[in-house]
Amino acid sequence: MLSHLLKLMWNKRRANVLIFLEILLAFIVLFGVYTFTLYNFDRYRSPLGFSYEHSLGVRLDLNDQLDSAGVVEAHRRIREEVMNLPDVAAVTWLGPVNPFGGNTWQTSNDNYGFLISTQMMFADEHFAETAELSFREGRWFDESDQHAKYPPIVVNAAFRDEYFPDAPTLIDSVLPINGPHRVVGVIGDFKYQSNFAENVPLTFFSHADQDRNEQPFEMLIVRTHPGRMAAVQEPLYRSLVELTKSTDVVIWDMAADRIKANRPVVIPLVIMLIISGFLLINIALGLFGVLFTQINRRRAEIGLRKAMGATPGEITAQFVREVLLVTAAGLLLGTLFAVQVPLLELLPIPPKYFYLGAVAAIATILLIVTVCALLPSRQAARLHPALVLHEE
Amino acid sequence: MIQLNNISKSYRTDTIETLALQHMNLSVPKGEFLSIMGPSGCGKSTLLNIMGLIDEPSEGTVVLAGREVTDYHGSQTARFRNEQLGFIFQSFHLINDLSVIDNVELPLLYRRVGGKERRELAREALAHVGLSNRATHFPNQLSGGQKQRVAIARAIVGKPNIILADEPTGNLDSHMGGEIMDILTRLNEQLGTTIVMVTHDERMAKRTHRLVRLSDGERVS
Numbered sequence: 362m363l364s365h366l367l368k369l370m371w372n373k374r375r376a377n378v379l380i381f382l383e384i385l386l387a388f389i390v391l392f393g394v395y396t397f398t399l400y401n402f403d404r405y406r407s408p409l410g411f412s413y414e415h416s417l418g419v420r421l422d423l424n425d426q427l428d429s430a431g432v433v434e435a436h437r438r439i440r441e442e443v444m445n446l447p448d449v450a451a452v453t454w455l456g457p458v459n460p461f462g463g464n465t466w467q468t469s470n471d472n473y474g475f476l477i478s479t480q481m482m483f484a485d486e487h488f489a490e491t492a493e494l495s496f497r498e499g500r501w502f503d504e505s506d507q508h509a510k511y512p513p514i515v516v517n518a519a520f521r522d523e524y525f526p527d528a529p530t531l532i533d534s535v536l537p538i539n540g541p542h543r544v545v546g547v548i549g550d551f552k553y554q555s556n557f558a559e560n561v562p563l564t565f566f567s568h569a570d571q572d573r574n575e576q577p578f579e580m581l582i583v584r585t586h587p588g589r590m591a592a593v594q595e596p597l598y599r600s601l602v603e604l605t606k607s608t609d610v611v612i613w614d615m616a617a618d619r620i621k622a623n624r625p626v627v628i629p630l631v632i633m634l635i636i637s638g639f640l641l642i643n644i645a646l647g648l649f650g651v652l653f654t655q656i657n658r659r660r661a662e663i664g665l666r667k668a669m670g671a672t673p674g675e676i677t678a679q680f681v682r683e684v685l686l687v688t689a690a691g692l693l694l695g696t697l698f699a700v701q702v703p704l705l706e707l708l709p710i711p712p713k714y715f716y717l718g719a720v721a722a723i724a725t726i727l728l729i730v731t732v733c734a735l736l737p738s739r740q741a742a743r744l745h746p747a748l749v750l751h752e753e
Numbered sequence: 754m755i756q757l758n759n760i761s762k763s764y765r766t767d768t769i770e771t772l773a774l775q776h777m778n779l780s781v782p783k784g785e786f787l788s789i790m791g792p793s794g795c796g797k798s799t800l801l802n803i804m805g806l807i808d809e810p811s812e813g814t815v816v817l818a819g820r821e822v823t824d825y826h827g828s829q830t831a832r833f834r835n836e837q838l839g840f841i842f843q844s845f846h847l848i849n850d851l852s853v854i855d856n857v858e859l860p861l862l863y864r865r866v867g868g869k870e871r872r873e874l875a876r877e878a879l880a881h882v883g884l885s886n887r888a889t890h891f892p893n894q895l896s897g898g899q900k901q902r903v904a905i906a907r908a909i910v911g912k913p914n915i916i917l918a919d920e921p922t923g924n925l926d927s928h929m930g931g932e933i934m935d936i937l938t939r940l941n942e943q944l945g946t947t948i949v950m951v952t953h954d955e956r957m958a959k960r961t962h963r964l965v966r967l968s969d970g971e972r973v974s
Contacts, residue, residue, distance in 0.1 A: 365862055369850055665842075669835065669863060670834045673827060673831075745808075750842060
């Protein structure tokens with residue numbers, strides 16, 4: 362029966378070319394949407410690696426006339442005052458790169474004979490506690506590290522796994538990243554750009570490095586006790602205005618910042634899903650239409666087949682199989698195109714998402730096609746041979 | 754071979770009831786070549802459809818090949834048609850997207866006959882109607898007479914006991930019609946196939962063993 366159907370469909374290929382193209386197009390769109398969705402869904406599910414709830418971001422303007430010692434003193438005094446505010450649980454100073462801020466800083470070198478490229482963040486010794494980081498090895502830097510031979514750095518797991526996967530430990534290693542630095546800790550995940558970001562190699566530099574660059578830290582993260590964030594904002598603002606003698610103080614909710622940071626992925630994703638939904642409805646309606654028309658044109662053939670001994674089940678199965686054969690041809694060609702993307706590494710997404718996307722697109726299309734083919738096919742199976750043979 | 758007992762057939766709409774056949778009794782013994790004649794609308798095709806189990810009588814019973822088949826339904830009817838009956842239609846009813854040999858194989862598909870055997874039987878049937886050299890042609894490449902010969906090959910490929918032919922020469926000129934009658938007569942004589950043929954053509958009817966005439970849904974001779 363399969364060879365019979367293959368012959369029949371091959372001989373009717375011109376009539377089926379539109380269904381074929383529709384399936385091919387639908388597969389390509391769904392493949393893209395599923396791949397993008399699955400990839401980002403996995404990214405979203407993977408932990409950020411730090412705490413942002415009940416936390417406020419603060420940007421302020423320190424006096425430009427302060428020298429190094431003056432900056433250190435201002436940092437100490439401001440932090441102390443903020444910590445003394447009611448409901449404040451932890452406070453840390455940050456350099457110009459802050460979580461969900463949308464800015465990045467990167468450095469690279471090839472001193473090891475291979476390229477080490479890392480993103481950079483700058484923070485004081487209270488960052489790990491404020492952001493509630495978890496460590497794979499070692500610890501966060503503290504005051505004592507500032508007087509050591511080499512300034513301290515903390516790297517993330519992605520850095521270690523990418524560049525030193527076989528090293529038994531990185532602790533106390535001196536790495537030439539913007540000059541020699543000693544590794545004091547390795548943290549786990551840290552996706553500071555958004556929930557949808559990848560864990561990329563990242564290095565935290567301490568206060569001392571930033572002071573050397575003559576760019577004092579002017580950002581704070583203030584973690585409050587749960588449910589007390591709103592109550593902290595006003596006293597925090599008043600206190601900072603008084604301490605800096607400037608009204609140039611901006612306070613924001615980090616949770617809201619996270620949502621904003623996720624938008625560049627969420628919005629296109631939602632638009633793509635809506636378009637795909639319409640596309641699927643369109644395919645379903647198109648298939649219904651085409652199949653009803655085809656079956657209408659083949660009423661005599663259906664009557665003949667029934668007269669020759671086809672059961673209603675065999676008629677239904679035949680029409681469903683015919684559509685599935687055209688669908689399989691469209692899916693086969695689509696899959697051949699689709700697998701080129703991971704094979705040729707055309708996009709920076711791990712191959713497994715492309716394969717999962719292809720499988721999901723195939724399953725969706727097969728399901729829709731089968732459901733859409735069943736109704737007209739069953740109608741065909743119910744045709745009365747005496748009636749349709751007489752029509753001809 | 755064929756026994757129709759008190760067969761009536763009526764078609765009902767909301768407002769009207771049309772009687773196509775009324776209390777028809779007919780017996781066709783094995784190996785007979787019977788023709789049915791009558792004016793248009795007298796119920797000839799309805800009678801043939803009831804014999805072929807592609808229509809159901811409103812009343813009466815049908816016995817085919819020794820089996821009471823009136824209450825057969827669905828797959829039971831389909832299997833019986835496939836194994837016992839062969840159909841020939843006035844308008845051939847060939848599938849234009851299939852080659853001649855694929856058209857001939859059609860009944861065997863529903864009998865789960867293997868591909869190789871199917872091909873062999875189809876070639877044999879085509880040889881029987883003298884169309885071996887047209888096996889790979891498509892129906893639209895054939896003349897009317899050739900198309901009807903393909904339809905006959907398709908009807909006999911499954912070696913049925915009964916062939917039901919609905920005006921098989923109706924769309925053909927007298928020469929072609931004569932050729933088709935030659936083939937049907939040969940089938941009847943050589944293979945002993947029982948044939949019931951509906952026709953409008955008195956000359957064709959005369960070539961059969963027996964003629965039954967219908968008028969207004971009733972048997973008149």
